[in-house]
Amino acid sequence: MESAAEPVISVRGARATLGSRPVLRGVDLTVERGEVVALLGANGSGKSTAVRSMIGQVPLTGGSVSLFGTELRRFRAWSRVGYVPQRTTATSGVPATVREVVASGRLSHSRLGLPSKRDRAAVRRAIEVVGLADRAKDSVSALSGGQHQRVLIARALAAEPELLIMDEPMAGVDLTSQGVLAGTLREQVAAGTTVLLVLHELGPLEPLIDRAVVLRDGCVVHDGPPPRAVGQHALPGHDHVHPHAADEPLRTGLLT
Numbered sequence: 001m002e003s004a005a006e007p008v009i010s011v012r013g014a015r016a017t018l019g020s021r022p023v024l025r026g027v028d029l030t031v032e033r034g035e036v037v038a039l040l041g042a043n044g045s046g047k048s049t050a051v052r053s054m055i056g057q058v059p060l061t062g063g064s065v066s067l068f069g070t071e072l073r074r075f076r077a078w079s080r081v082g083y084v085p086q087r088t089t090a091t092s093g094v095p096a097t098v099r100e101v102v103a104s105g106r107l108s109h110s111r112l113g114l115p116s117k118r119d120r121a122a123v124r125r126a127i128e129v130v131g132l133a134d135r136a137k138d139s140v141s142a143l144s145g146g147q148h149q150r151v152l153i154a155r156a157l158a159a160e161p162e163l164l165i166m167d168e169p170m171a172g173v174d175l176t177s178q179g180v181l182a183g184t185l186r187e188q189v190a191a192g193t194t195v196l197l198v199l200h201e202l203g204p205l206e207p208l209i210d211r212a213v214v215l216r217d218g219c220v221v222h223d224g225p226p227p228r229a230v231g232q233h234a235l236p237g238h239d240h241v242h243p244h245a246a247d248e249p250l251r252t253g254l255l256t
C-alpha cells in the first residue's frame with residue numbers, strides 16, 4: 001500500500017556499467033512528492049544513465065530504484081510518469097504530425113480502447129501549454145529544434161503525469177522556446193507535479209529548483225541547495241566553484 005509520505009523516486013546504491021565502464025558507482029537519490037530536483041554534473045558524469053536507470057532503460061548491476069514506493073521491477077503505473085529523453089539531432093523518417101506525436105504520450109491511458117473525450121482534451125491542452133496549437137496539424141519534421149523539444153514535452157504532459165523526468169530540456173533550444181518551456185514547467189510545478197530535471201546548468205529554470213544533486217564520475221558529490229552561479233562563475237565554460245563547505249569549496253564543474 002502506497003503512503004503519501006513515500007518518496008516519488010528512491011534510488012539506493014545504484015550501480016550500472018555500460019560497455020566495460022562503471023558509469024554509476026553507488027548513487028543515492030531521493031525525490032519527494034512535489035519537489036523539483038535538478039541533476040547536475042559535467043559531461044559524462046552519469047546523469048542520463050541515472051535517469052534512464054530510473055525508468056528501466058538501463059539495468060542496474062547493484063542497488064535499487066523505487067517509484068511511488070514500488071520497486072521498479074514490480075512497477076506498472078507508467079501513466080503516472082512522463083519522460084522527456086535527451087533530444088537527438090536525428091530527425092524521424094516518419095512524417096508524423098505534432099498532434100500524433102503528442103497523442104502517443106496518452107496511449108498508456110487509453111490502452112486498447114479508442115481515445116476518450118478526456119484523452120483528446122488532455123492532448124489538446126498539452127499542445128496549447130507548449131504554445132503549438134497553431135502547428136498541431138503540421139509535420140514535426142517542419143519544426144525548429146526548439147519547437148521539436150516542445151512537442152516532446154507536450155507528449156510527456158499529455159499523460160498528465162504526477163512525475164516528470166526531463167533530460168536536458170533546454171539543450172539546443174532557442175530563447176523563445178526556452179521561455180515557453182520555463183513557463184510550462186512553472187505551471188506543472190504549481191499544479192503539484194514532481195519534477196526531476198537533468199541540466200547542464202540551472203539557467204532560466206533556477207528559480208524553480210528546490211534542490212540540486214551533483215554527480216561526478218558516477219558518484220553524488222553534492223545533494224542540497226542549488227549551486228548559485230555569480231559573476232565570473234556564471235560565464236559559459238567556467239568550472240564552477242561554490243562555497244558550500246567553508247573549508248573546501250565544492251567544484252561542481254557544471255559547465256565542463
Ligand SMILES: Nc1ncnc2c1ncn2[C@@H]1O[C@H](COP(=O)(O)OP(=O)(O)OP(=O)(O)O)[C@@H](O)[C@H]1O
Pocket residue numbers: 018019020021023041042043044045046047048049050
Ligand atoms: N551505450 C554506452 N556504452 C558505453 N558507454 C556509454 C554508453 N552510453 C554512455 N556511455 C558512457 O557513460 C558515461 C556516462 O554517460 P551519460 O550519458 O550518463 O553522462 P551524462 O552525465 O548524461 O553526460 P552528458 O551531459 O554528456 O549527456 C559517459 O562516459 C559515456 O560515454
